[in-house]
Amino acid sequence: MSVQNIPLSPFFANSRQPFNYAKIEQISRDISTAWLTLDEITQQLNLFEDESQDAYLSSVELATRMAIEDYLGLTIFPVTYRVYYGDFGSYSNSNVYLDLPEVSETGIVINSVKCYTNSNTVPVTIVSSDYSYDPTGNRIILSNIPNEINDNVANPIVVTYSTNASFIAQYPVVKQAGLMLLTHIYNNRSTTSERIVRDIPYGVAMLLRPYKPLVM
Numbered sequence: 001m002s003v004q005n006i007p008l009s010p011f012f013a014n015s016r017q018p019f020n021y022a023k024i025e026q027i028s029r030d031i032s033t034a035w036l037t038l039d040e041i042t043q044q045l046n047l048f049e050d051e052s053q054d055a056y057l058s059s060v061e062l063a064t065r066m067a068i069e070d071y072l073g074l075t076i077f078p079v080t081y082r083v084y085y086g087d088f089g090s091y092s093n094s095n096v097y098l099d100l101p102e103v104s105e106t107g108i109v110i111n112s113v114k115c116y117t118n119s120n121t122v123p124v125t126i127v128s129s130d131y132s133y134d135p136t137g138n139r140i141i142l143s144n145i146p147n148e149i150n151d152n153v154a155n156p157i158v159v160t161y162s163t164n165a166s167f168i169a170q171y172p173v174v175k176q177a178g179l180m181l182l183t184h185i186y187n188n189r190s191t192t193s194e195r196i197v198r199d200i201p202y203g204v205a206m207l208l209r210p211y212k213p214l215v216m
Contacts (some may be wrong), residue, residue: 021083022155024101028080028162034058035065035076035169036178044179045186057186064182068174071200072212075104076169080111080162084155096142096157103138104163113140116156118148123158168211177207 041057042048069076085098100108113131114123130144140159149156168174181204200208 020085020097020099021101022086023084025082026079027082027160028078029066030077030079031062033077034061036061036175036182040175040179041182044183060182060185064178064185067181067200068178068208072168072208073102074166074168074211075102075163077165078109078162080160083159083161085157085159086153086155096145097134097137098140098142098157098159100138100140100159100161102163104166105168106164106166108133108164109162110140111160111162112158113142114158114160115146116150116153116158117146118150120150123156171211173207174211177204180204180207 038054038057041061042050045057047053047057065076069079079102081100081102083098083101085096098113110128110131110133113126113128115126116123124146126142126145131140131142133139134141142157145157181201184201184204
């Protein structure tokens with residue numbers, strides 16, 4: 001089955017609504033590609049010509065990037081998810097709507113849609129002509145599923161998909177927020193402090209606020 005690369009309107013990206021999936025697994029995430037360069041980091045921290053902390057700074061950069069991805073609900077680099085859906089008794093003879101828990105304003109890639117049937121111990125792949133993607137609802141519309149869904153499998157429909165890299169991640173204001181958060185993590189290596197320590201510092205939150213989707 002061919003992979004579908006589907007654009008998504010930013011107006012609908014990351015809209016948070018009640019979902020009908022039963023379980024989600026994050027099965028792939030880039031933990032090696034740097035978002036903030038060492039040059040940007042050392043200038044931010046005034047560590048000129050000091051390479052003794054490069055390994056530590058790289059680990060802090062990764063923690064910073066993942067924190068901002070999770071805070072904004074966007075993927076700076078592609079992330080792949082596996083989502084399980086169950087309890088389809090009420091969907092007999094009608095379309096099945098599969099909500100996706102995480103999306104990207106630059107679109108998603110549907111890698112596969114599979115279903116457990118009575119005659120198979122492993123899920124069978126559903127052809128791409130039997131489903132479509134609805135960007136207005138961040139969901140897959142499944143128009144045809146096998147007649148004999150395996151009743152012994154709690155979540156018989158399985159979707160694997162990837163979010164595309166976000167162009168927002170390259171905005172200077174977002175990268176500056178990343179450098180500010182990295183500085184905060186670098187200067188506060190322990191949660192023990194006489195001061196109030198916030199998960200996301202106020203200045204970082206203010207820079208990122210225009211790019212954080214409204215939670216409904």
